[in-house]
Amino acid sequence: MPRPFTPKVVTANDLLEGDVIYFTADNTWTRELSQAELITDEAEAQLRLLEAEKQNISIVGAYLADAKGGENGPEPTHFREEFRRTGPSNYSHGKQEARSDV
Amino acid sequence: MYKYNQFDTAFLAERNAQFRAQVERRIDGSLTEDEFKPLRLMNGLYLQLHAYMLRVAIPYGTLNPDQMRTLALLAQKWDKGYGHFTTRQNIQYNWPKLKDVPDMLDALGQVGLHAIQTSGNTIRNVTSDHFAGAAADEIKDPRPIAELIRQWSTDHPEFQFLGRKFKIAITGSPNDRAVTKAHDVGLRMVEKDGEAGFEVIVGGGLGRTPMVGKVLRDFLPQADLLPYLEAVLAVYNILGRRDNKYKARIKITVQENGIDTYREMVEEQFIQRRAEFDGTDQKLLKEIEAHFAAPEFRTDDTAAYDAAYDADPIFRAWADTNLAKHRKDDHAIVTISVKAHGQTPGDATAAQMNVMADLAEQFAYGELRISHEQNVILSHVHKSDLPAIHAKLKEAGLATANVGLISDIIACPGMDYCALATARSIPVAQDIATRFDELKLEHEIGALKIKISGCINACGHHHVGHIGILGLDRAGVENYQITLGGDGTETATIGTRTGPGFAYDEIIPAIERIITAYLEVRETAEETFLETYRRVGMEPFKAALYPDSEKKVA
Numbered sequence: 137m138p139r140p141f142t143p144k145v146v147t148a149n150d151l152l153e154g155d156v157i158y159f160t161a162d163n164t165w166t167r168e169l170s171q172a173e174l175i176t177d178e179a180e181a182q183l184r185l186l187e188a189e190k191q192n193i194s195i196v197g198a199y200l201a202d203a204k205g206g207e208n209g210p211e212p213t214h215f216r217e218e219f220r221r222t223g224p225s226n227y228s229h230g231k232q233e234a235r236s237d238v
Numbered sequence: 239m240y241k242y243n244q245f246d247t248a249f250l251a252e253r254n255a256q257f258r259a260q261v262e263r264r265i266d267g268s269l270t271e272d273e274f275k276p277l278r279l280m281n282g283l284y285l286q287l288h289a290y291m292l293r294v295a296i297p298y299g300t301l302n303p304d305q306m307r308t309l310a311l312l313a314q315k316w317d318k319g320y321g322h323f324t325t326r327q328n329i330q331y332n333w334p335k336l337k338d339v340p341d342m343l344d345a346l347g348q349v350g351l352h353a354i355q356t357s358g359n360t361i362r363n364v365t366s367d368h369f370a371g372a373a374a375d376e377i378k379d380p381r382p383i384a385e386l387i388r389q390w391s392t393d394h395p396e397f398q399f400l401g402r403k404f405k406i407a408i409t410g411s412p413n414d415r416a417v418t419k420a421h422d423v424g425l426r427m428v429e430k431d432g433e434a435g436f437e438v439i440v441g442g443g444l445g446r447t448p449m450v451g452k453v454l455r456d457f458l459p460q461a462d463l464l465p466y467l468e469a470v471l472a473v474y475n476i477l478g479r480r481d482n483k484y485k486a487r488i489k490i491t492v493q494e495n496g497i498d499t500y501r502e503m504v505e506e507q508f509i510q511r512r513a514e515f516d517g518t519d520q521k522l523l524k525e526i527e528a529h530f531a532a533p534e535f536r537t538d539d540t541a542a543y544d545a546a547y548d549a550d551p552i553f554r555a556w557a558d559t560n561l562a563k564h565r566k567d568d569h570a571i572v573t574i575s576v577k578a579h580g581q582t583p584g585d586a587t588a589a590q591m592n593v594m595a596d597l598a599e600q601f602a603y604g605e606l607r608i609s610h611e612q613n614v615i616l617s618h619v620h621k622s623d624l625p626a627i628h629a630k631l632k633e634a635g636l637a638t639a640n641v642g643l644i645s646d647i648i649a650c651p652g653m654d655y656c657a658l659a660t661a662r663s664i665p666v667a668q669d670i671a672t673r674f675d676e677l678k679l680e681h682e683i684g685a686l687k688i689k690i691s692g693c694i695n696a697c698g699h700h701h702v703g704h705i706g707i708l709g710l711d712r713a714g715v716e717n718y719q720i721t722l723g724g725d726g727t728e729t730a731t732i733g734t735r736t737g738p739g740f741a742y743d744e745i746i747p748a749i750e751r752i753i754t755a756y757l758e759v760r761e762t763a764e765e766t767f768l769e770t771y772r773r774v775g776m777e778p779f780k781a782a783l784y785p786d787s788e789k790k791v792a
Contacts, residue, residue: 149285149289151264151265151336152265152335152336152337153289153335153336154285154286154288154289154290154334154335154336155288155289156287156288192270192271193267196271196285197271197285213714214714215653215711215714215715215716216287216653216711219287219653219654219662220287220288223288224288224332224654224655224664225654225662225664225665226582226585226654226664226665226668227318227582229288229318229332229333230288230289231288
């Protein structure tokens with residue numbers, strides 16, 4: 137039996153910066169997972185991934201990542217995506233660094 | 239040390255110009271990512287979890303001070319102020335921007351460094367003994383041969399599209415510090431009738447299917463090396479599997495076909511290949527050898543060293559752990575630990591790199607080495623200069639006296655950076671080092687190599703760690719398997735798994751239990767962890783690791 141579908145977000149890396157980006161409901165890219173579009177339908181997820189890949193000129197390696205709905209938008213369900221939205225644990229670099237600058 | 243000639247400089251400049259144009263074409267949309275990816279990988283540029291990563295080769299681990307300063311410059315100008323020395327004598331920058339990479343490569347080119355073939359299915363950076371040319375036990379400095387292999391393998395048209403990556407390591411010493419038995423090809427210098435040649439080892443490797451290399455030829459005359467290597471690779475190109483990435487490395491090719499068949503085919507190829515070599519390579523080798531002539535070692539008394547050794551316990555502790563025997567009695571080999579307790583193994587800041595470059599220039603005949611154990615080495619130092627070096631290292635936070643001890647850990651970048659990783663390895667290394675520093679047990683425990691990988695590909699060499707740790711993803715949670723009894727030297731052994739793995743918050747206590755068991759069962763303080771393990775086997779460690787399951791069985 138196929139596994140039941142779990143909600144997804146479309147994520148990729150930015151071509152120039154190389155950092156983690158997420159696809160939004162209005163076909164733009166955001167640096168914040170919480171701003172991403174949470175996709176709850178399996179067929180819709182494939183279509184959204186195709187839509188995102190139309191922008192391959194400026195993004196790299198789009199894929200569907202598991203996520204769940206949270207109070208402030210999508211949240212990761214796996215530790216890999218938690219690291220991707222935060223940054224490494226040995227230095228305050230990556231997204232956590234950008235956040236502390238604000 | 240090797241200095242680029244006009245050909246080398248022109249070749250590298252042209253290659254960098256090509257890559258600059260490729261980057262421009264990717265950015266303007268003329269190249270798709272599928273087209274660009276193999277091009278960037280050939281030039282050492284990966285896309286990792288949070289950013290691009292540029293891997294720069296440090297050929298056979300040797301650097302001059304200007305090269306080290308350029309590595310510092312890259313860290314400062316285009317990255318976040320530090321670089322990460324790897325287990326294959328490379329340096330990685332974790333945060334470059336795509337547009338900046340061509341400028342970084344040009345800056346490297348100015349000092350004769352590059353990132354060519356640090357990725358992709360090609361012959362990778364040739365690694366070597368980090369004590370080459372200095373070690374007391376050495377037959378001959380292997381680096382001229384390593385440089386010859388670098389030149390031969392760079393852009394070699396026949397070997398640009400191998401079935402999989404191909405790693406060569408070379409040592410000139412009977413004590414293997416280059417992990418030659420865990421490489422696709424390992425070359426160990428041996429002597430026969432007063433002539434230096436090589437024992438050729440093939441099919442070693444760690445990763446998913448760890449194997450200790452097998453002897454393909456017990457003595458290969460030095461002059462036959464390149465045609466013989468071509469034969470080994472040509473046979474790999476023919477026999478190697480391309481249908482399954484996980485069965486594509488030469489270790490599987492040798493295993494599936496048998497070492498005898500492989501040898502027969504190599505010998506057959508070798509006869510043809512050797513006929514094509516007209517001696518140009520040996521002429522070139524002679525020229526390269528001149529670049530590696532030993533420095534004129536100065537003679538002086540060592541009174542300053544003896545006085546500091548007697549008077550300063552901190553200096554004495556550092557000298558006892560971080561110095562190795564040099565072939566000149568009044569000199570020493572200094573290993574600078576890039577493993578301060580709690581820091582990321584192998585990370586050095588730009589400021590630290592500059593300090594090490596200055597020390598090499600002032601005291602070490604202008605030579606630096608990077609070891610596969612992720613430390614930096616001053617290969618030739620007169621003993622009288624050691625107190626001054628130690629003082630400057632202390633100021634720079636580089637005087638940690640832990641080489642060869644429990645906190646001198648090899649760790650891959652793991653899931654903090656690497657897109658392939660299944661778990662983190664850096665924080666595990668940091669926590670082990672911090673914990674045993676707190677316990678003040680490090681020197682009592684003595685010689686011990688812990689090696690940590692964050693996935694099955696084993697960049698952290700966990701299979702050959704006395705204690706190996708492998709981080710995996712078990713049902714969406716980080717889980718760490720432990721192996722014991724691994725050995726990466728001339729007596730290479732793959733470690734044995736202890737049993738079920740441990741969660742992230744259980745792994746440090748688990749290591750502590752292993753160490754406690756070792757301290758209890760060792761016969762004398764001189765019996766190392768590995769010796770004890772070889773004497774008593776797995777049982778006392780299993781009992782310490784899994785006390786509950788022991789009870790159940792009883």
